[in-house]
Amino acid sequence: MNGSFVLSIVTFIYGLAGFLYICAWIFRKQLLGQVATWVALIGLIGNTTGILMRWVESYQLGIGHAPFSNLYESLTFFAWVIVLIYLIIERKIGNRIIGAFTTPIACLVLAYASLKPGIPSTIQPLIPALKSNWLIAHVITCFIGYAAFALAFGISAMYLIKKGREEEPMLWVTIVKFAVLFTFAALFSRVLFVNNWGLALLVAIPICLVFYAIVFLVYKLPAETKTSLLDHFPDVRVLDELGYQLILLGFLFLTVGIITGAVWANSAWGRYWGWDPKETWSLITWFVYATLLHARLTRGWHGRRIAYLSMVGFAAVIFTYFGVNLLPGLHSYGSF
């Protein structure tokens, strides 16, 4: 029984919580929702235990270090923050449908960490560059930021679902949407699962098909079923504001994450900024969200446009996190 084993159990607990949240939403059972919250809470405790166990185990191995040193450990922490922030939101807003969209994300993150070949779950000793007190501050702040953006992404998706279709979308909009969806599906299957571009393009086809099948099914649903599924969603105004608040939180932590990284780089390499691909991509993410904030605060963008921008921002986050491993650079320790 070690930390990694506990974390693989937590994967299933999060999966169960997600399943219960979805059932509670579809069958509109208050009790199921309450059980789901408890299950998610147990999962969070298990996740905490798993991370702490790895910390202790690393000291037992004589290579003691905080459990934030490689991709596996960062993913387990990412899942932890997602569920923690979600449970706080649930408590504040009192709506459990958001859980149906967020706990599955945490489950997928952990499953990816455990199952993806080439992500070692063993505790490895720290290489010299990582031996710094800035490691903990840098990883924790970055991943709180990423988790907030992940939740903002989920809430933007809910916003778009609740808001429904735009009135008579023009043909070119439909085509552009399809092209964007396909490109992103291909890009992310390349980044996350497959090792060559041909296969990635192939994998993107079923992803798009599934997406359009769901959209089509939802479109064909009887109107009353649709309303009964959607009317327990939080109000669009609340979703819009909540997504925005999460982006503010994410932006603050991304800023602190980039800054702690810069200070660390200065103490390790003698320069606070070197345009290394990971640094650059974190800055690109920062630019995207900065655009969103300016568009909203000074140009009054709301709703749909902000939801789409938030999704683009999260795509940049994923690329900063995973995609950069395809590019040359210094951040190789977070790679696989």
Added chain:
Amino acid sequence: MGNPVNSADPFSKIWNFFTSVKLTIVLLLSLAVTSIFGTLIPQNEDPQAYIEAFGEVLFQLFNLLDLFDMYRSWWFQLLIVLLTVNIIVCSIDRISASRRILFVRKPSFKLPRFRNLKHRREFTDGRSPQQLKDAYQDFIARRFRHSQVDTTDNGFVIFGEKGRWTRFGVYTVHLSVVLLLIGGLIGSKFGFDGFVNIAEGESASQIRLRNKPQMVQLPFSVRCDDFNVSFYETGAPKEFRSTLSILEQGRPVLKKDIIVNDPLRYKGISFYQSSYGNLTPDELVLSFTSTNTSKVYKNNAKMNQPLQLPEQLGTFELKNFLQSAQFRGHNIGQAFIGILTPPGADPIQITLPLRFPSFDKMRKGNLVIAVVESVPRFYTGLQVAKDPGVWVVYCGFILMIIGCYITFFMSHQQICLEVVAAGQKSRVIVAGTANKNKIGMESNVDRTAEKLAQMK
């Protein structure tokens, strides 16, 4: 916007161009999109490598667009300068446009504004307005920096205000961005970034720059007294440690061990552990085992100095040291190469790998040579940097974090309690505004109303 100057005047035209937030959005997105190129194309590599990767035509095109060093290219720097000017002009414009809100000692409150607010809370209290007045006034004064009580026709109004200063949060963030750029500029004008390799026991005072073919002369010299590298059982490196001494006119003035993440700083110049390498060991002990007499002879040896061997076995001379020698297509690691010249015979080349001491037995000669002792010699690779702008940048960092926090999570709030006599009782109306997070302010109003209603 701010100053109503004639719009035909070129200065105000330029000014107006830079006050647009549309420009900010366009610039931010352009920076985001163009930055991607530099992550796809490896920067600052050998032109030959680029020609091989992209072909001649694309190479010329990319080179014309400065894509091989794009973050220092004129157009990327221009985008950054435009964004900076945009930030500064926008901030000045907005500060001067809202100076009546920003710079006031005593805030003024307008009752009709609060009466028009949609979100409000109302409740009835059993006491009369006069009985409530002191308690309510105290309540608001404790929670708001400014408070003011006005009497109305049949009751009173209490206004409260706090967080006016948080409106400066966003300008703090903008200032921090400007500081980062100033700091970066100072660093690139008055600093340098280079590297130097120093062998153990030797010293250096000249630094090779990283981005241009140029050397920098330090006002002192730095000596590497010792270098050590240690490994984990897995083979991964554990620690690189250099013992460095600073020499002023040949006299040591400072000594420090540096490791990655713990540099040596002296007179504004920092030395970072960056890499290391092996040098030819200059002292070693060789053993010569004669297969005829089974006697073992040990001798000290140096490179390129022929050794006279006992038992009339000839001479042996070390010729070379390889970091990774090859034997039948296998890498056998570090090895010495020597020449054995038996009397009256042709010289034989002999490989002496450090990792396999009995390697020479395989030759099946009448003499087996092995390396018994060799002291490894290293050079340390140091990154040497001077950046007088770093403190400006760090100030920018701190201001940016504080500014973001204020901008995102604090707001300028005003609250209004209107109490109207309704017979013997009082009707209380609570309303409030904030410049940010309107939903948060609404729940704030709800909570305030609840607390007031419960107040006995």
